[in-house]
Amino acid sequence: MITVEAVRFLLSASRSLDFTYAGLLDHHQRVAYLSLVLGQAAGIHREELYRLFKTAIIHDAGVATFKEKERLLEFEVEPEARWEHCRKGFEFAAEVRALDSCAHNLLVHHDRWAGGNPSGFEQSGIPLIGRIIHLADRVDVLIQDEIPILQQASLIKRRIQSKAGQEFDPELVHLLLGLLERESLWLDLTAPWLEERLLACLMAITLPGRVDLMDLGQLFARVVDAKSRFTYCHSRGVAACARILGDELGFSSSECDLLEAAGLLHDLGKVTVPEDILEKNSSLTGAEFNLVKQHPYYTYWLLKSVTRELSLAEWAAFHHERLDGSGYPFQKTAAELALGARIVAVADVFTALREERPYRSGLAWPEIQRILTEQAQAKALDARVVETLLSSRSRLDAKWEQLKNNRPCVPGPT
Numbered sequence: 563m564i565t566v567e568a569v570r571f572l573l574s575a576s577r578s579l580d581f582t583y584a585g586l587l588d589h590h591q592r593v594a595y596l597s598l599v600l601g602q603a604a605g606i607h608r609e610e611l612y613r614l615f616k617t618a619i620i621h622d623a624g625v626a627t628f629k630e631k632e633r634l635l636e637f638e639v640e641p642e643a644r645w646e647h648c649r650k651g652f653e654f655a656a657e658v659r660a661l662d663s664c665a666h667n668l669l670v671h672h673d674r675w676a677g678g679n680p681s682g683f684e685q686s687g688i689p690l691i692g693r694i695i696h697l698a699d700r701v702d703v704l705i706q707d708e709i710p711i712l713q714q715a716s717l718i719k720r721r722i723q724s725k726a727g728q729e730f731d732p733e734l735v736h737l738l739l740g741l742l743e744r745e746s747l748w749l750d751l752t753a754p755w756l757e758e759r760l761l762a763c764l765m766a767i768t769l770p771g772r773v774d775l776m777d778l779g780q781l782f783a784r785v786v787d788a789k790s791r792f793t794y795c796h797s798r799g800v801a802a803c804a805r806i807l808g809d810e811l812g813f814s815s816s817e818c819d820l821l822e823a824a825g826l827l828h829d830l831g832k833v834t835v836p837e838d839i840l841e842k843n844s845s846l847t848g849a850e851f852n853l854v855k856q857h858p859y860y861t862y863w864l865l866k867s868v869t870r871e872l873s874l875a876e877w878a879a880f881h882h883e884r885l886d887g888s889g890y891p892f893q894k895t896a897a898e899l900a901l902g903a904r905i906v907a908v909a910d911v912f913t914a915l916r917e918e919r920p921y922r923s924g925l926a927w928p929e930i931q932r933i934l935t936e937q938a939q940a941k942a943l944d945a946r947v948v949e950t951l952l953s954s955r956s957r958l959d960a961k962w963e964q965l966k967n968n969r970p971c972v973p974g975p976t
Contacts, residue, residue, distance in 0.1 A: 563774050563776070563819065564774070564775045564776070564816065564819050564820055564823060564872070565772035565773060565774060565775060566772060566773065566775045566778070566868060566869060567771065567772055567868065568660065568771065568772065568773040568778075569615075569761070569764055570867075570868045571773075571775075571778055571868045571869075572616065572619050572620065572778070573591065573619065573757060573760070573761075573868075574864055574865070574867050574868045575778065575782055575827075575830065575864055575865075575868070576590045576591070576619045576620055577590070577591075577864060578782065578785070578786070578830050578831070578833045578860070578864055579620065579622050579623060579625070579785065579833070581628075581833045581834045582628055582631045582632065582635070583628050583632065583836070588756060589622070589702055589703075590618070590619050590620070590621065590622065591619070591756050591757060591760055592698075592702045592705075592751050592756065593618050593619075593621060593695060593698045593699050593702050594615055594618035594619045594760060595750065595751065595756060595759060595760045595763065596698040596701060596702065596747075596751065597614055597615070597618040597694050597695050597698040598611060598614060598615055598618075598760070598763040598764070599741060599747065599763065600694050600697070600698060600734065600737065600738055600741065601614045601691075601694055602763070602766075603737055603741055604690070604694070604734070604737060606690070608766075608767045610690075610691070611767050612764075612767050613663055613664060613667070613691060614667075614691050614694065614695070615764060615767070616661060616663075616664050617664040617667045617668060617671070617691055617695060618694075618695050618698065620651070620655070620661070620664070620668075620781070621651070621668060621671050621695050621699065622634065622647065622651070623650075623651045623654050623655065623668070623781065623785050624646075624647035624648060624649065624650030624651030624652070624653075624654060624668070625647045625650075625651075626650075626785070626788035626789045626837075627789060627837045628836050628837060629837070630643065630647060634647070634703070635703050636703070637700060637703055637704055637721065639672070644672035645672060645679075645680050648668060648669050648670070648671060648672055649669065649680075650788070651665075651668040651669070652665045652666070652668045652669035653665075654781055654784045654785065655668055655781065657780065657781075657784075658777050658778070658780055658781045659774070659777050660773040660774065660777040660778060661777070661778075661781060666689065667689055667691040667692045667695070669681060669692075670683060670688055670689055670692035671691075671692045671695040671696050671699070672696055672699075673688045673692055673693075673696065674728065674729050675688070675693070675727060675728060675729060675730055675731050675732070676727070676728045676729070685731075686731075688731075693730070693731045693734055694734060696729075696730065697722070697730045697731070697734055697735065697738060700722065700725075700729070700730070701718060701722060701738070702751070704717075704718045704721055704722075705718065705751065705752070707752070711748045711749060711751065711752045712745055712748055712749070715742065715745075715748050719739055719742060722735055722738070722739070723735060723739065775819075775823050775869075775874075776819065776822065776823055776826070779801075779822075779823045779826035779827050780826060782826070782827060782830055783797035783798055783801070783826040783827065784797075785833070786829045786830060786832050786833060787829075789832065789833065789835075789837050789840060790837055790840040790841050791841075792840070792841060792917065792918055792919055792920055793829075793840065793917070795917070795965050795966070795968075796829065796913055796914070796917060797825065797826050797827070797828065797829055798825075798826065798965055798968075799909075799913040799916070799917070799962070799965055800825040800826075800828055800829075800881075800906065800909045800910050800913045801821075801822045801823070801824075801825030801826045801909075802822070802825070802961045802965060803825070803909035803912055803913055803951070803958060803961070804821040804822060804824065804825040804905050804906050804909040805818050805821055805822040805825070806954055806957050806958060806961065807821075807905045807908065807909060807947060807950055807951060807954065808821040808902075808905055810950045810953075810954055810957075811901070811905070811946075811947070811950055817902070820872060820873065820874060820877065820902070821877065821902055821905060821906065823874060823878075824874055824877035824878040824902065824906050825878075825906055825909060825910075827861065827865060827874070827878045828858075828861060828877075828878040828879070828881045828906055828910060829857065829861065830860070830861045830864050830865065830878070831856070831857035831858060831859060831860030831861035831862075831864065831879075832857040832861075833860075834853070834856055834857055834860050835853055835854055835856075835857055836853070839853060839854060841920050842920060842921075843920040843921045844921065855882075855890045855891050856891065858879045858880070858881065858882050858883075858890070858891055858892075859879070859891045859892075861875075861878055861879040862875050862876075862878075862879035862880075862892075863875075865878060865879065873900065873902055876900060876902070876903055877900070877902040877903045877905075877906050878906065879892075880892065880894055880899060880903040880906070880907065881903070881906045881907045881909075881910045882907070882910075883898075883899055883903065883907065884907075884941075884942040884943070885899060885904075885941050885942060885943070885944060886940070886941040886942055888942065889942075896941075901944075901947075904943070904944040904947050905944075905947055907943060907944075908934070908943050908944060908947045908948055908951055909951075911933075911934065911937070911943065912930065912934065912951055912958075915929070915930045915933060915934075916930060916962065927955065931952055934948045934951065934952065935948065935952075
């Protein structure tokens, strides 16, 4: 089992949830910070504060597309938009051991205090963590980054106060408005050292230290793959293929674990790509392809800062690099690409060829073999890895059937 420091990994990887048409936001860190400040003031004990942090830092994990994110940036969110992503987030977290205790709170984090919620809860029957995150989340969507924060404070407080007893727990609103009398709290929310302030809050909590990387990888793989119905199993497919190839090539069990994790997380940066591009059924324009090219770059930096002692970032993020230097975005050459990175690259191409795409059906083995062989002969893909993949057909077929029949790989509503 490969472990990572839980808090730092979640702080970094959760930034993948913050990409919108407007660019990279700080939404999840802001909501987590404000939730912790409010939770501490409400007297929540340490274990629950850590659960509050874990839930807040991934609270929008059920939001896949830019269009869905835009709808949630409105202060008054349509019922369908608010509850559908709560349900998806619940389903995602419930399958991850490190986060399953957060699942129920994800489900209710947009429940209205006055009731009428799909959960059936109302008022104090709504779990406290859900009530806190709901309030902190709506405060943050009211913040306009182009206006100095202290000039917005009075208006934001009035908007929140107007929904006390209907949308929000009135006692929590009263408590929060008192906390927001401190200008420093407003400034914390928009300061470049927000993460430092968040870590300072967490220092007072007894933390579990390290958690299984594969657990967290499963969550973020589901978030990324949910952006398009054509990639709904992609990350898990790449992970499974990479593990099989590593095993066939003599990798140790721990190295195969790392390969699988790299496969799960290789497209973490794809959250930066609008779904309209991912689902386009014709050739991409130059501008569109430039947006696609940035995703391995973000994968690298979302992972590197929290996995420096591992090869995870390199194996995951170099999956579009090619041995002849023709890949992107780092233009690595054969001398710079470790075998782990070469394996993930081949696994990615194989999985993409086998999957259905907007512009074609999934390819059969003869066509897959032809394309992979040509790329190996052109010195783009590693010939030894390609040969290993082609000789592992029975294992790959069995794993592919298992993935297709696995419930999480069935696309939800689009």
